[in-house]
Amino acid sequence: MKRVNPGLSFKVLASLGVVVLWVHLVLLQGLPLIFSSMPSAPSRAFSTRAIEFPATGQPAAQPTVRPAAAKPMQSRPPTPTRIEPESPATVPALTGSAGEEATQPPPVSVNDDAVSSRPPEAQPQDAASASADADPPAAVPRPPGERPVAPRSYKVPGSVRLQYEVKGNKFPYRLSAEMVWQQDGDSYDARLAFSAGFLPVLLQTSRGKITPEGLAPIRYSDKRRSEVAAHFVREQGKIVFSANTPDAPLLADAQDRLSIMVQLASMIAGDPGHYPEATTIALQTVGPRAADTWLFTVGGEETLTLPGGEQATLKLMRNPRQEFDQKVELWLAPALGYLPVRIRITEANGDFVDQQWLASEPPQ
Numbered sequence: 001m002k003r004v005n006p007g008l009s010f011k012v013l014a015s016l017g018v019v020v021l022w023v024h025l026v027l028l029q030g031l032p033l034i035f036s037s038m039p040s041a042p043s044r045a046f047s048t049r050a051i052e053f054p055a056t057g058q059p060a061a062q063p064t065v066r067p068a069a070a071k072p073m074q075s076r077p078p079t080p081t082r083i084e085p086e087s088p089a090t091v092p093a094l095t096g097s098a099g100e101e102a103t104q105p106p107p108v109s110v111n112d113d114a115v116s117s118r119p120p121e122a123q124p125q126d127a128a129s130a131s132a133d134a135d136p137p138a139a140v141p142r143p144p145g146e147r148p149v150a151p152r153s154y155k156v157p158g159s160v161r162l163q164y165e166v167k168g169n170k171f172p173y174r175l176s177a178e179m180v181w182q183q184d185g186d187s188y189d190a191r192l193a194f195s196a197g198f199l200p201v202l203l204q205t206s207r208g209k210i211t212p213e214g215l216a217p218i219r220y221s222d223k224r225r226s227e228v229a230a231h232f233v234r235e236q237g238k239i240v241f242s243a244n245t246p247d248a249p250l251l252a253d254a255q256d257r258l259s260i261m262v263q264l265a266s267m268i269a270g271d272p273g274h275y276p277e278a279t280t281i282a283l284q285t286v287g288p289r290a291a292d293t294w295l296f297t298v299g300g301e302e303t304l305t306l307p308g309g310e311q312a313t314l315k316l317m318r319n320p321r322q323e324f325d326q327k328v329e330l331w332l333a334p335a336l337g338y339l340p341v342r343i344r345i346t347e348a349n350g351d352f353v354d355q356q357w358l359a360s361e362p363p364q
Contacts, residue, residue: 052154148281156210156262156266159183161178162178163308164343166194166356168354176194188262192205204223206259207219208232208259213252215255217254219231222257222288229288254286264283269334281298281316295321296317299315300314306356308359311357312333313333314332314334315329315332317330326347328345342356
């Protein structure tokens, strides 16, 4: 029998041991990389005047701290005036052509004591109903601004066309955006288009009615390569999606991803002092395939230097609630009826799109 050289056997075993140790080190170092690579989820007549009316509910009084007056902008803003729908139950369709001058409906008062369509907030249990030999449970203190604030009045901005420069970390080309907002006192049309030169990239549209509770969307669409839409079927209390995803319940004050920016502007313009810093605003927000509740926190006042000039703004922010939610930041300008002059959307993986105001003018 051939004898095995002891020195050679030791060298082979030592080499195998080094290889095994190296493989274990590689696997251990690779674990963070594996976990961090999870994927991220027709022409209309319009009004350049604002629509202002009180909300029909009776929310509790709030501090009357108002944002500082906005600096005048270079372009002429829409002229606000107080007008109201004749009846919250009947909202006629938008009519007229783009070249016609809008006719404002006459002012109609809306009584603050009218019955609200919102469900009343739960009231604390009466202490007298508690057991005589047991103290009533103490109320759990809430941090300031945690409970969403109900609006007291609305002031829908006048028709306007806003142009933006768009920055992003994933676009090798220059992008621009245009938001066209049109309303005639009864109904509205909104359009937000992104383009690279003459090449369309994304188009969002929203149309609906104007009510004592602000905007009431009827249809929202999102078009990239193909169009998908959400339909607000109010008589059935549900939202129907063209993408064949499950229907969603339609909640009070529901908005879509485009109308929500104008609804927020209408709420704050109606009573700026009702929304001090750290206030929470909650709205059901409908996308092309699903609906969710978005919570916005009111931030502080900021003066921005934008491509179109300097603007005094009030910042609102939607922080992510789920792992792959978007972070949405809005800077609302009082000089433009609190419409957004900057919109920054950040994905969970850090990708972002940043719209910055360039110019504003009456819609054509």
